[in-house]
Amino acid sequence: MLGLQSASAFIILYGYPRGRTMSELHIPDSFRGRPYAERHFRAIAEWAAAHSPFYRRTLAGGGLPPLLTREILQAHNDELLDGRPVTGKTSGATSVPVRVHWDPARGALDTRDNLAYAGWFGGVLPNARIVALSAHEKKPDTFEVASPVGDQLEFLRGRIERHGMRSLISYPTNLVQLAAHLLDAGRTVPELHRIVCMSELFEPGQEAVIRRAFPNARIAATYSCTEVGMVAGRCPHNPDNYHLMAHKLGVEFLRADGTPCAEGEVGQVVLTDYHNRAMPFIRYAIGDLAAPVRCDCGKIELPALTRLLGKQRGLLRHPGGGFVFSTELSPHIRDSPEIRQYQVVQRTPTDFTLRAIARDGADAGAFEARMRDLFVRHFGPAAAVEFDWCADIPRLPGGKYMEFIGLKEAA
Numbered sequence: 001m002l003g004l005q006s007a008s009a010f011i012i013l014y015g016y017p018r019g020r021t022m023s024e025l026h027i028p029d030s031f032r033g034r035p036y037a038e039r040h041f042r043a044i045a046e047w048a049a050a051h052s053p054f055y056r057r058t059l060a061g062g063g064l065p066p067l068l069t070r071e072i073l074q075a076h077n078d079e080l081l082d083g084r085p086v087t088g089k090t091s092g093a094t095s096v097p098v099r100v101h102w103d104p105a106r107g108a109l110d111t112r113d114n115l116a117y118a119g120w121f122g123g124v125l126p127n128a129r130i131v132a133l134s135a136h137e138k139k140p141d142t143f144e145v146a147s148p149v150g151d152q153l154e155f156l157r158g159r160i161e162r163h164g165m166r167s168l169i170s171y172p173t174n175l176v177q178l179a180a181h182l183l184d185a186g187r188t189v190p191e192l193h194r195i196v197c198m199s200e201l202f203e204p205g206q207e208a209v210i211r212r213a214f215p216n217a218r219i220a221a222t223y224s225c226t227e228v229g230m231v232a233g234r235c236p237h238n239p240d241n242y243h244l245m246a247h248k249l250g251v252e253f254l255r256a257d258g259t260p261c262a263e264g265e266v267g268q269v270v271l272t273d274y275h276n277r278a279m280p281f282i283r284y285a286i287g288d289l290a291a292p293v294r295c296d297c298g299k300i301e302l303p304a305l306t307r308l309l310g311k312q313r314g315l316l317r318h319p320g321g322g323f324v325f326s327t328e329l330s331p332h333i334r335d336s337p338e339i340r341q342y343q344v345v346q347r348t349p350t351d352f353t354l355r356a357i358a359r360d361g362a363d364a365g366a367f368e369a370r371m372r373d374l375f376v377r378h379f380g381p382a383a384a385v386e387f388d389w390c391a392d393i394p395r396l397p398g399g400k401y402m403e404f405i406g407l408k409e410a411a
């Protein structure tokens with residue numbers, strides 16, 4: 001009988017013997033006992049090991065496929081693309097953008113997922129989008145997110161009156177701005193029946209103000225990324241949960257030691273795309289955190305996640321070595337009456353820059369004192385905050401707005 005070592009040496013020298021291809025591939029523990037996930041994970045991993053130069057190398061030894069971290073992806077992006085054209089690119093908030101290839105069939109799959117998600121809310125409504133036109137096609141129902149809020153509201157009014165628009169799709173941070181502007185002027189937009197939050201982490205604190213300004217709208221939100229498309233959609237019946245696109249993606253939630261999280265336990269989100277054979281993503285550790293959960297809505301069969309926390313989008317480092325979630329700070333900053341908009345940049349574990357756009361007549365001193373106190377409470381007595389009062393805080397090229405920029409790779 002061959003020992004493990006000589007078996008691996010045999011495989012390295014001669015490749016897998018016929019009929020034994022990838023026989024030593026291990027299925028992640030999260031998928032065991034789940035025949036659909038097991039079958040699809042095995043199929044894409046075997047395909048990748050046979051056809052992708054990157055995976056031919058990394059999966060050659062069999063075993064459990066290693067995690068594809070963002071750094072590994074960035075370092076081997078060309079090898080993973082394998083000469084295929086770039087069809088999508090991440091915004092590269094704090095690092096090099098990731099370049100992605102999808103073939104048309106993979107793109108169509110995501111279009112279907114988005115339509116199916118609208119179906120959970122009762123079907124597609126006449127809609128308009130306020131997004132970054134650098135990343136989206138310019139169309140009459142699409143408006144540039146960097147435009148002044150007044151222009152955006154005029155566009156909405158026009159679409160509602162002349163085109164019967166009932167649904168608005170934009171980024172949560174922009175929807176908050178629109179809502180705050182409307183409420184400041186004592187106005188609401190009752191005509192909208194649906195708001196769809198896309199791209200950014202969507203927090204409960206943002207929801208309250210959006211709800212007040214758009215009183216008749218149900219709020220939908222998607223968790224998606226350029227690399228694998230829509231990962232999950234917020235449950236219309238139980239807003240704490242997001243149902244996973246489990247037909248398309250294998251989703252793992254892992255502890256720091258690599259074992260699967262228990263229900264309700266936050267861990268790193270790891271994604272396997274069952275259908276992108278042109279540029280396979282196998283066990284991609286995207287850098288977000290969430291907990292698996294069973295949604296008890298009884299209406300949607302798909303598994304779910306909850307407590308979604310964007311890591312690149314806001315996990316801050318504590319000087320003691322742990323982490324502080326941006327969601328612990330954001331409500332205290334966002335709800336400050338002195339400011340319209342803000343952004344926190346962590347420069348070292350104890351040094352922060354807080355950019356803020358002041359409201360007219362704001363008491364800057366009171367805001368600064370409260371914020372210093374807030375950061376000391378969360379980061380210890382050495383925490384120092386530098387304030388940058390500015391007129392504009394730009395979005396990233398892809399349209400995303402970062403309220404928090406943590407230290408690079410907090411992993």
Ligand SMILES: [Zn+2]
Pocket residue numbers: 235236237238241243295296297298299300
């Ligand atoms: Zn549900």
